[in-house]
Amino acid sequence: MTVPADAVPMDEATRAVRRITWPNLLRRHAFQLGERTAIRWQGRSVSWREFDRFADDFADALYAAGVRAGDRVALLMLNRPEFIYATIGAQRIGAVVVPVNFRFAPPELAHVLGVVEPAVVVVDVPLLPGLQAALATTQQRPVVVATGASEPIDGIQTYAQFASGDHPEHPLVDVAENDPALIMFTSGTTGRPKGATLSHLNMHGNGLTCVQAWNSREDDITLLATPLFHIGGIGVCSGTLLAGSSIVLQETGLFDAGATLDLMERERVTGTFLVPAQWQTVVAEQERQPREICLRVLSWGAAPATEHLLRRMSEVFPGGSSIAVFGQSEMSPITCVLHEQDAIRKLGSVGRPISTLAVRVLDPLGHDVAPGEVGEIVYRGPTQMMGYWRDPQATADAFVNGWFRSGDLVRIDDEGFVFVVDRTKDMVISGGENIYCLEVENVLAEHPDILEVTVVGGPHPTYGETPVAVAVLRAGAQLTLPQLREWADGRIARYKLPTELHLVAALPRNPSGKVLKAQLRQELSAEGSSA
Incomplete structure (x- = not known):
């Protein structure tokens, strides 16, 4: 220059x-x-x-x-x-x-x-x-x-x-x-x-996205209920800092819908972000005991929302607008936004990519797939991370020719809406928290009674999905879920502990020896449907 x-x-x-x-x-x-x-x-x-x-x-x-x-x-x-x-x-x-x-x-x-x-x-x-x-x-x-x-x-x-x-x-x-x-x-x-x-540029870019998505104003009052250590929590701060609006901090603890609504009423909160499981309880509590709520923005993400929930949110908070956000820490985090006018007709979509990002959908060989076909979505723009701290190999693996590899398998329809189909990275999203199966497997495999173990996501009525352990025990050993959870508690965070334990004679594998996790997930889903 x-x-x-x-x-x-x-x-x-x-x-x-x-x-x-x-x-x-x-x-x-x-x-x-x-x-x-x-x-x-x-x-x-x-x-x-x-x-x-x-x-x-x-x-x-x-x-x-x-x-x-x-x-x-x-x-x-x-x-x-x-x-x-x-x-x-x-x-x-x-x-x-x-x-x-x-x-x-x-x-x-x-x-x-x-x-x-x-x-x-x-x-x-x-x-x-x-x-x-x-x-x-x-x-x-x-x-x-x-x-x-x-x-x-x-x-x-x-x-x-x-x-x-x-x-x-x-x-x-x-x-x-x-x-x-x-x-x-x-x-x-x-x-x-x-x-x-x-x-700093990454977070400024996210601030611009928040302001645009929420149509933020200086007189907004945002309830920050998400933990600040989480990118979803501290990411909300980027929008309020840019707009010069107010934050109401909610104390950390078990989520209480009644206390949250009381706080919203008392502080005249105009917008907040909650995961769908939280919105379910908030809607039910507001129906049970109505408060004078002035929500303008009802933001959600980190897990899918049902059509029933979206309609109830609109009915119970008629002055508010439902806005879904999607992304990941490596992207600061928002990559896609879904506005209320599209939420029902594009049910299951995470929205359109934000305007500051370029996106592609690639096959395993790195070639662009045809519109409507499934591939890994990759991003390039001002909010993509600098890299992983002191981990050059992981950083190199995360990028392809300057594009960040999200690990999400998606298809994009003819209107540009993104639908997540699966994840290339083996991960469970439980109540908005990312839980990587290998991390849990590495801990459970150290249990003296376990010969081999795998972890997959199983359906859960409140959290969407939770970790489920499928294990082969050593000869003559016996193990229950409470015993396993007690043993693992302290070795990994409690929200990562398995909520189910299935004991099998052998793990299903393909000819190359890889565990067939997709088969296990289907079997668990079928068991949940028939229960």
């Missing part, structure tokens, strides 16, 4: 504040919106100006602790405002934020910590024992900061102490749009979680 001779030179400070990053968006909202509400939490309001100051306080504390651009800051936290303050505070000095699934068992935590080597870990008090167990098995010795604590625990600073505002002001750091912003861990076919590295 040739710079015009009469161009005005841009100094580093000017360039830094003009970058399209979350810290800069926050700074601008603090200046423009001032005392308007940015976050609501447990009935308390945080203004944009306060939000900006809290992020700065955390950035100052990190810098004083020696954290510099490119260092990692891990967040093992439940939903709370400090999660968002810490995210933007860390990014303000160029650090990379690593949200960690609080459901991970200590061995899974140890793997994540070993991959990213965080300089600082912010952890909620209830999750501290799991973190300490994980750290005990590694060489990692990060600075640990505890949220939800009023006083130090075993010498660990509280968040309030760490980000007290008493540290010297951090210097201005020029964080570029193509610098890494987040590392989102997603399980892979190797059975180990991989860190999808997302840039």
